[in-house]
Amino acid sequence: DIQMTQSPSSLSASVGDRVTITCRASQNISSYLNWYQQKPGKAPKLLIYAASSLRSGVPSRFSGSGSGTDFTLTISSLQPEDFATYYCQQSYSTRRTFGQGTKLEIK
Amino acid sequence: EVQLVESGGGLVQPGGSLRLSCAASGFTFSSYSMNWVRQAPGKGLEWVSYISSSSSTIYYADSVKGRFTISRDNAKNSLYLQMNSLRDEDTAVYYCASGSYYWFDPWGQGTLVIVSS
Numbered sequence: 046d047i048q049m050t051q052s053p054s055s056l057s058a059s060v061g062d063r064v065t066i067t068c069r070a071s072q073n074i075s076s077y078l079n080w081y082q083q084k085p086g087k088a089p090k091l092l093i094y095a096a097s098s099l100r101s102g103v104p105s106r107f108s109g110s111g112s113g114t115d116f117t118l119t120i121s122s123l124q125p126e127d128f129a130t131y132y133c134q135q136s137y138s139t140r141r142t143f144g145q146g147t148k149l150e151i152k
Numbered sequence: 153e154v155q156l157v158e159s160g161g162g163l164v165q166p167g168g169s170l171r172l173s174c175a176a177s178g179f180t181f182s183s184y185s186m187n188w189v190r191q192a193p194g195k196g197l198e199w200v201s202y203i204s205s206s207s208s209t210i211y212y213a214d215s216v217k218g219r220f221t222i223s224r225d226n227a228k229n230s231l232y233l234q235m236n237s238l239r240d241e242d243t244a245v246y247y248c249a250s251g252s253y254y255w256f257d258p259w260g261q262g263t264l265v266i267v268s269s
Contacts, residue, residue, distance in 0.1 A: 046214070079255040081197075088247055089197065091257035100257065132197055136254035139211045141187075141199035 047071050047135050051144035057152040062123045066147045068116045068133035077137035080109055080118045083146075084129045092131075093118065125151075154178040154258055156248050161263030168238050168267070174231040174248030174260055182226035185253055188233050190244035191262075200246070201233065204253075216242075238267045 048071035058064050068078065076096040081089040091100045093109035096116060106121040120127055128151050133144040160172040174186070188200040201222040202211040210222055221234040231248050245264050249256035 077254060081256075083197075088259035088261055089256070090259070091251070091255055094252075094255045094257075134197070134199075134255070139202070140213060141202070143197040143199065146196045 046140050047074060047138050047142050049133055049135055049142050049144040051131075051133055051147050053147060054145065055148040055150065057150050058123055059152045060123050060125055064120045064123055064149065066118045066131055066133075066149075068111075068118070068144050070114045070116075070135055070137075073113050074135045074137035076112045077135055078109075078111065078116045079134045079136060080107075081132045081134065082127075082129045083132065089132065123149075154250070156250060156258060156260035158246060158248055158260045158263035161246065161265045163266045163268065164238055165269050166239060166267055169234070169236045170238065170265060172233040172235065172246055172248075172263060172265070174233075176229045176231065176250070179250070181229040184250045186222075186224060186231045187249045187251075187256055188222060188231075189247045189249055189256060189259070190242075190265075191247070192241070192244045195244075198244075203231070235265070238265075240267050243267045 050069045052067045078096045080093040083089040092103050097109045108119045130146045130148045132146050155177045157175045164170050185204045187202050203222045219237045223232045243266050245262040247259045247262045249259040251257035
């Protein structure tokens with residue numbers, strides 16, 4: 046299976062900060078990379094699909110980039126509602142895999 | 153409004169069986185592929201299974217292959233997951249998720265399965 050590794054595993058930041066989360070695939074996955082946000086006790090929500098396409102309704106402060114093996118999720122100016130756990134997920138292989146998650150906490 | 157509602161979770165003994173259901177509404181269910189994704193308590197997300205809109209293509213994670221069976225009934229707008237030979241490590245919240253072939257969107261609220269003696 047394709048392994049997805051996120052860094053960091055946790056991150057403390059303040060409202061207004063610019064934050065970047067990295068996701069690395071164990072092999073080339075082209076742009077078959079999606080990002081999700083999950084808040085405690087809730088289901089995940091899709092933020093970014095195909096590495097850089099913003100899902101309708103998601104604030105434009107979220108952006109994604111990358112291709113091949115290295116990808117990033119950037120939040121340009123953190124808002125209070127953005128503190129959550131973020132997951133990347135590859136869809137290159139029929140056996141979908143997720144990163145281990147990055148927990149974004151308030152500093 | 154698109155809605156996915158899972159049911160069927162509960163407490164089951166190791167080696168037992170359980171059938172999860174996911175009721176879909178607010179979209180043309182028969183046109184979309186569906187997935188099951190699970191999350192063990194305090195852990196990350198794990199994709200479990202995929203079924204195409206016509207049921208012609210099905211995939212499973214290695215961890216459940218041979219024990220779980222995904223199916224759907226387009227006439228009833230419903231997705232199912234038959235889980236047999238359950239193990240302690242199958243304890244998790246199980247989510248159904250729709251979307252494209254490549255991503256999961258939206259997700260249901262999840263149903264908790266606890267495998268314990």
